Amino acid sequence: RKEVEQDPGPFNVPEGATVAFNCTYSNSASQSFFWYRQDCRKEPKLLMSVYSSGNEDGRFTAQLNRASQYISLLIRDSKLSDSATYLCVVRTSGTYKYIFGTGTRLKVLA
Amino acid sequence: EAGVVQSPRYKIIEKKQPVAFWCNPISGHNTLYWYLQNLGQGPELLIRYENEEAVDDSQLPKDRFSAERLKGVDSTLKIQPAELGDSAVYLCASSQGRGGDEQFFGPGTRLTVL
Numbered sequence: 275r276k277e278v279e280q281d282p283g284p285f286n287v288p289e290g291a292t293v294a295f296n297c298t299y300s301n302s303a304s305q306s307f308f309w310y311r312q313d314c315r316k317e318p319k320l321l322m323s324v325y326s327s328g329n330e331d332g333r334f335t336a337q338l339n340r341a342s343q344y345i346s347l348l349i350r351d352s353k354l355s356d357s358a359t360y361l362c363v364v365r366t367s368g369t370y371k372y373i374f375g376t377g378t379r380l381k382v383l384a
Numbered sequence: 385e386a387g388v389v390q391s392p393r394y395k396i397i398e399k400k401q402p403v404a405f406w407c408n409p410i411s412g413h414n415t416l417y418w419y420l421q422n423l424g425q426g427p428e429l430l431i432r433y434e435n436e437e438a439v440d441d442s443q444l445p446k447d448r449f450s451a452e453r454l455k456g457v458d459s460t461l462k463i464q465p466a467e468l469g470d471s472a473v474y475l476c477a478s479s480q481g482r483g484g485d486e487q488f489f490g491p492g493t494r495l496t497v498l
Binding site: 323374 | 491
């Protein structure tokens, strides 16, 4: 079993839709959580960190469920420019190693 | 502020040839990472440096891969000899602290081994 698992998609959604991605992690000692965005043939860039209480940044909401060991990303009012791959990233307590999921592809359709 | 710089951006070589990639992290960033990314996969860590010390190289295939970060600034990743399966994107990233900090990625080097 992979340490960080994501549904690879693609998720094809119309503009304006709400879409949610989940990511599960296997190591209960995981401490820090992030969502990165990667455009086609570009480098990953931090979208947002994920905090225990959940956090929001504009149309994006991230949540953490430690009991079930998953994090989620919700995108409201999808834009064409949201089309990208969303990478879930987890860091384990006591290490400074970041484990990336395979990414979930999102395509927002006009 | 300049981002993470990598060169070359693209490299095509024949198998068994050597190849080297160079990375210059963001100024002041002590931690430097080399990742390998295959198509449809997330980045996988090859090696992590804190200043000039390689603190995690457990995923680096040491029979053919080597890396160095002299003076704790820029870094070079080498493959010798390259194999067909090494075709991938090699990403360099840096961060200011040791953990919980944002990683800034360079544009990557796309390697094709023929």
